[in-house]
Amino acid sequence: MSLPWDRLLAERATRIRPSLLVDFDRLPASDELILFSGGAPPLECLPVEKIARALFDAWHAEPGALGYGEPQGYEPLRAAIAERMRQRGVAIDPDDLIVTNGSQQGIDLVARLLLEAGDRVVVEAPTYFGALQVFEPFDVQIASVPVDDRGVIVEALERELSARPRPKLIYTIPTFQNPSGVTLDPERRAALVALAERYGVPIVEDDPYGELWFDRPPPPPLRALHADVLYLGTFSKTLAPSLRIGWLAAPRRLMKLLVDAKEGADIQADRLLQRALARVLADEWFEQHLAAARARYRERCALVLRGLKRELASLATWNEPAGGFFIWVALPEGVDTDALLVECARQGVAYIPGSAFYHDRAPRSTFRLGFTTLSPAQLDEGIARLGRAIRAALRPDRA
């Protein structure tokens, strides 16, 4: 064979970030492994009947939607999304939105528009590994700005923004961040937007969790503070991941290029599914669904927080998120949570190690716990196993 697969594999394997979904299967897992790796609604929060019925109705109401069309997305769905965003303080029109295959494709479209090889990109540290999956193959320099319990640290951000070459974008998850669970406070939101404007660097705001608060709504999105913020939303967390419907709000003058880029990527989103979602958003049902999901996630988060206190109070620290899907746990400096994961899996429990959320992939002493996909009984048992495994690894004398 003279085809150049060997050279290609050697070159590309360093550029394309391996999928977590696939590689997670390589753990020494048993059937009873309790996975805190999930970042999705649980089965019982998936509105099967509601969406199945809406889809069936949409197909019968408008079979012509099986054809090509609407590369920017179905207008009534964009209108319903814009209305929800207005209720969160964002002044926006349906024409400011393009429908994407989840927010993952939104990140990709923004990257296609803004990035070239050699550019600099600012991300939070830690950050969503799916964003790194998008940015890294563009062969860009990735500048990581640390996050503390108030969100991204503004002084560190300014150092990166003032350096040359000027970054081409700031990617941030300001609300119930993945993986840290942290929410950027209002003062820092204002400072972040002011810095972005001062240095002329676009903000890409990824907001999959903003509607999934526990006790009270978070501060309005950054997009409410500045119309040039590129905003990414999705129904993956509020309805169902498999739907693959999200949206990107962008300055109107960029929209034509984004629609062209979407067409180059995969032509258009599923038109009948978009019609079904417009039906789902048209009545009170969605608010009731969100209220039920919020209550469920609040309860599960509290259960995990109690379990952590019981099992790991003297060995670890963690945040107390006000919404979203994740708790971020820090073990003493020097602990390698990549290595520890193998030990935990032997005990029947798994998390996502901190290394997955950094560009350098170096081992860290942190890990992410997703608490939404497991039942209360699984959460309790899982945290007990986690406690045993970590105590055994860190204090073998007392195990």
Added chain:
Amino acid sequence: MSLPWDRLLAERATRIRPSLLVDFDRLPASDELILFSGGAPPLECLPVEKIARALFDAWHAEPGALGYGEPQGYEPLRAAIAERMRQRGVAIDPDDLIVTNGSQQGIDLVARLLLEAGDRVVVEAPTYFGALQVFEPFDVQIASVPVDDRGVIVEALERELSARPRPKLIYTIPTFQNPSGVTLDPERRAALVALAERYGVPIVEDDPYGELWFDRPPPPPLRALHADVLYLGTFSKTLAPSLRIGWLAAPRRLMKLLVDAKEGADIQADRLLQRALARVLADEWFEQHLAAARARYRERCALVLRGLKRELASLATWNEPAGGFFIWVALPEGVDTDALLVECARQGVAYIPGSAFYHDRAPRSTFRLGFTTLSPAQLDEGIARLGRAIRAALRPDRA
């Protein structure tokens, strides 16, 4: 505003190819415009009830498929696709396939894997504009190899393959080509594959129309001649464009990287839709559906060919396709079909001008007629209008 949108728009507008779907709306159109621009099944060929029922059943059978999973695609669907490919002479397993959002995303995934700025890419001239939409933003050199009535011209191809830098891929639509309607003959198929192997350049075979022959099946896909051919298939033309489900067959050793790239692009395809399609392919229905579609398209193609002979016999030449969706019409050299389109639209008829199918976008004397989306009455009237408009433009003395 200090954000760099002006600079960005100036830079990117030259790199991102404008969408045809969008820009077509800018013609001086009337409500009665007869559009030969379509490349899709007509409304009456869309199997609404069959797919709606399969989708509804799939949702009820496996609601858990609303979650994350299967980034390579649903295994029973991949198995059904592999079985259909085997029936066309391609030795292939389900694990050699990844499910994509139509073949458009397949082209994009291949480009992500194989291309970097400065690389060379070989395409046919003319070629599918959606492939140019993918390749051009990678900032690659595009080498165009002409097509004649037996398909791509092998001697011209060899000149491009032997030049340096060596091309990174050959993109070809060997069967019922878009836009030319031409099918690569068996002798040239063998020569193309041999050349690709000799020069070590991967073939990307796009095959959206191969199942839509008129009188007899076309030669087997190039993938049947060599296991390293990257093969793209789709249900957009055989079932419905809006489904956005296609597939990419690739050498097994590339699959992990392709799955990772798919996850970076948009995580996964719609899992319930994949289950619905697996049901649709599970019985005799799909073959019957294809047989009915073939008969309908054959009849419409023949009707347009008769009309062209009646209206334009002395002014134009065209091919007689053996399948697919398109007839390629050539006017005398020097005619600018971009300019002529405006005249035709004033007469109530439109085509896609040849310029859309070339990297250089220069005006050409050719245009594409899509004959599947219009009724027989529309086809008749449309060709009559086309004849009047072209005769008036080319022979104003006799108009």
